[in-house]
Amino acid sequence: MSDTLLSTKAISKTYAMGDIRVHALRHVDLDVTKGDFIAIMGASGSGKTTFMNLLGCLDKPTTGSYILDGITVHDMEDDKLTQIRNQKIGYVFQSFYLLPRTTALENVELPLLYRHGLSLHARHERAMKALKTVGLEDRAKHFPNQLSGGQQQRVAIARAIVNDPSFILADEPTGNLDTRTSIEVMSVLQELHAQGKTIIMVTHEPDIAQYAHRLITFRDGKIIQDKINKNRKDALQDLAQLPRIEDEEEEEE
Amino acid sequence: MSVLGILRIALKSLLRNKTRTFLTMLGIIIGVAAVITMLAIGQGAKNIVEEQVNSMGTNVVMVYSNFNRSTVRQAAGEGNLLSVEDVQAIKALDQVLYASPVYNSWGQLKYEGNNWRGSIMGVDADYFFIREMTTSRGDLFYPSDVENGSKICVIGKTVADNLFPDTDPIGKIMRIRNIPFTITGVLTPKGQNVMGQDQDDIVIAPYTTVYQRLLGHRWRVMSIIVSARSRDYIHILQQDILDLLQTRHHGTTAEEFVVSSQTELAETASSVSDTMTILLASIAGISLLVGGIGIMNIMLVSVTERIKEIGIRRAVGAGKRDVLLQFIIEAVAISFLGGLLGIALGVGASEALGNMMNWSVAVTLWSVLLSVGFSMAIGIFFGWYPARKAANLNLIDALRYE
Numbered sequence: 001m002s003d004t005l006l007s008t009k010a011i012s013k014t015y016a017m018g019d020i021r022v023h024a025l026r027h028v029d030l031d032v033t034k035g036d037f038i039a040i041m042g043a044s045g046s047g048k049t050t051f052m053n054l055l056g057c058l059d060k061p062t063t064g065s066y067i068l069d070g071i072t073v074h075d076m077e078d079d080k081l082t083q084i085r086n087q088k089i090g091y092v093f094q095s096f097y098l099l100p101r102t103t104a105l106e107n108v109e110l111p112l113l114y115r116h117g118l119s120l121h122a123r124h125e126r127a128m129k130a131l132k133t134v135g136l137e138d139r140a141k142h143f144p145n146q147l148s149g150g151q152q153q154r155v156a157i158a159r160a161i162v163n164d165p166s167f168i169l170a171d172e173p174t175g176n177l178d179t180r181t182s183i184e185v186m187s188v189l190q191e192l193h194a195q196g197k198t199i200i201m202v203t204h205e206p207d208i209a210q211y212a213h214r215l216i217t218f219r220d221g222k223i224i225q226d227k228i229n230k231n232r233k234d235a236l237q238d239l240a241q242l243p244r245i246e247d248e249e250e251e252e253e
Numbered sequence: 254m255s256v257l258g259i260l261r262i263a264l265k266s267l268l269r270n271k272t273r274t275f276l277t278m279l280g281i282i283i284g285v286a287a288v289i290t291m292l293a294i295g296q297g298a299k300n301i302v303e304e305q306v307n308s309m310g311t312n313v314v315m316v317y318s319n320f321n322r323s324t325v326r327q328a329a330g331e332g333n334l335l336s337v338e339d340v341q342a343i344k345a346l347d348q349v350l351y352a353s354p355v356y357n358s359w360g361q362l363k364y365e366g367n368n369w370r371g372s373i374m375g376v377d378a379d380y381f382f383i384r385e386m387t388t389s390r391g392d393l394f395y396p397s398d399v400e401n402g403s404k405i406c407v408i409g410k411t412v413a414d415n416l417f418p419d420t421d422p423i424g425k426i427m428r429i430r431n432i433p434f435t436i437t438g439v440l441t442p443k444g445q446n447v448m449g450q451d452q453d454d455i456v457i458a459p460y461t462t463v464y465q466r467l468l469g470h471r472w473r474v475m476s477i478i479v480s481a482r483s484r485d486y487i488h489i490l491q492q493d494i495l496d497l498l499q500t501r502h503h504g505t506t507a508e509e510f511v512v513s514s515q516t517e518l519a520e521t522a523s524s525v526s527d528t529m530t531i532l533l534a535s536i537a538g539i540s541l542l543v544g545g546i547g548i549m550n551i552m553l554v555s556v557t558e559r560i561k562e563i564g565i566r567r568a569v570g571a572g573k574r575d576v577l578l579q580f581i582i583e584a585v586a587i588s589f590l591g592g593l594l595g596i597a598l599g600v601g602a603s604e605a606l607g608n609m610m611n612w613s614v615a616v617t618l619w620s621v622l623l624s625v626g627f628s629m630a631i632g633i634f635f636g637w638y639p640a641r642k643a644a645n646l647n648l649i650d651a652l653r654y655e
Binding site for chain 1: 255258262265269561562564565566567568569570571572573574575648649652
């Protein structure tokens with residue numbers, strides 16, 4: 001039990017759209033072990049995004065329980081949920097969601113700002129370390145619009161790991177990226193996973209899902225498949241096999 | 254998160270939109286500057302009025318007969334006219350320091366070829382002490398001159414300039430209505446009074462001479478001017494004089510004499526300038542209010558265009574309180590900084606106006622504190638609504654907002 005990171009029991013989410021009640025999630029049970037790399041797949045409307053919002057404590061379930069790191073979070077007050085989001089979860093979004101006109105370093109620092117008791121110096125140090133992990137320490141002073149899509153997503157990943165969260169929640173992390181950059185981002189995630197991070201990724205691209213260790217498929221608000229990925233791909237290998245192109249990172253600015 | 258940290262975030266986001274921040278601030282800058290300038294002009298006017306009233310002496314009491322205004326015609330010399338004996342009686346009162354009758358007359362003034370039409374005052378030597386008058390050249394006249402009915406006089410600067418453009422008037426003989434008067438002195442200039450009258454266009458002579466030579470009668474004392482020992486007892490003194498006059502003039506009512514003090518005049522004058530100041534400041538205050546509405550407008554726009562930013566901040570750990578504080582601080586920072594710049598502009602504008610228009614202006618500390626306090630209150634008041642809107646956004650909607 002000690003290596004269970006989170007577990008949901010009979011978790012449901014119902015929306016009222018006028019008179020109609022939409023059942024986005026129906027009694028979903030899921031256990032995630034520490035060190036998992038999960039890809040959640042499904043067509044649009046299958047409930048995977050709703051499920052991700054619940055896992056990320058961005059939304060609350062209608063019924064069911066959600067326990068994260070031994071803490072019951074499904075009926076938590078807003079203020080406490082804010083702290084959970086800040087310290088236990090690192091988000092990576094499809095369109096990066098970096099603050100515009102804010103340097104990469106400041107963007108990475110953002111979660112640290114909302115945490116008590118960190119000096120300016122400590123924040124800088126941790127943010128720089130996170131940027132180094134994603135290989136962007138030389139872009140710390142760049143604004144998002146001076147970075148390529150892949151670099152922006154790597155800054156977002158740095159922001160996700162800067163608070164050393166319990167798990168990383170990635171929502172279509174490669175949705176806005178081309179193939180090569182997508183694989184680059186996946187290699188960063190695989191590297192983080194190799195370092196022991198738990199990663200939950202939502203994607204609708206089967207070939208991106210293949211980089212994960214565990215594949216979960218949603219349909220009509222339920223998990224219809226949950227299996228270990230036997231023929232897992234290695235992003236670094238795939239990158240090496242891609243035809244060489246001029247490295248776009250070098251032509252920035 | 255600490256308030257200091259939120260302050261940093263708020264200031265950073267203001268700096269990201271320098272032009273817009275400045276333009277929003279401009280509303281407050283102009284508002285505060287207008288309030289300060291208007292209050293400075295009002296205060297300046299009030300200071301002048303008070304200065305002039307004080308220059309007439311704050312412990313001075315004027316006594317008039319209401320005879321001329323009475324609808325009942327009475328035989329000349331009868332009843333309630335003031336007399337020189339009244340002056341003596343008033344002078345005997347405890348609280349009285351000086352008292353002098355005042356006879357007023359007009360007449361043609363002549364020296365060699367020069368003519369001037371001037372006002373002639375007949376007074377006792379006490380008058381100079383009451384009005385705190387001195388000469389710039391020559392001498393005043395003395396009680397002995399009054400007793401003797403000497404044909405001497407002192408003149409104001411305006412009279413001196415017009416009748417004696419090239420010569421020294423001291424010792425010269427000037428004709429008032431063809432009666433020769435020797436000039437003993439020229440008064441120190443006093444300038445205009447509160448009503449805008451030239452106080453230097455005056456000839457002052459012993460009252461005995463004036464009633465004997467110019468008026469031809471001695472009973473119609475136009476007014477009596479009295480100075481009290483202390484301004485604290487001025488109201489008591491006024492009542493004492495009124496009682497005394499009623500006793501001396503049997504069968505008269507209190508309405509037939511007017512006993513007024515400079516204090517009353519000062520109060521009236523300063524209440525007039527207070528009203529004017531309030532009026533001016535209110536109009537300026539409206540522009541400050543409009544500036545505040547400008548802040549609210551911009552903050553609302555800012556919240557709308559930063560919905561996604563709010564979503565991101567909330568997702569990575571900003572509480573509702575953090576977002577609320579951030580936007581309120583942004584609004585207050587705009588209004589506070591605008592207030593400071595407004596003070597600088599207001600003080601500058603007051604000085605410039607004072608120099609250009611030759612107005613008296615006085616920027617007071619309380620007007621500065623008032624406008625800064627008011628502008629910060631405006632920031633909180635008009636920042637509250639947009640900030641609440643930002644804090645209460647639905648997190649998922651904010652994140653998905655395009």
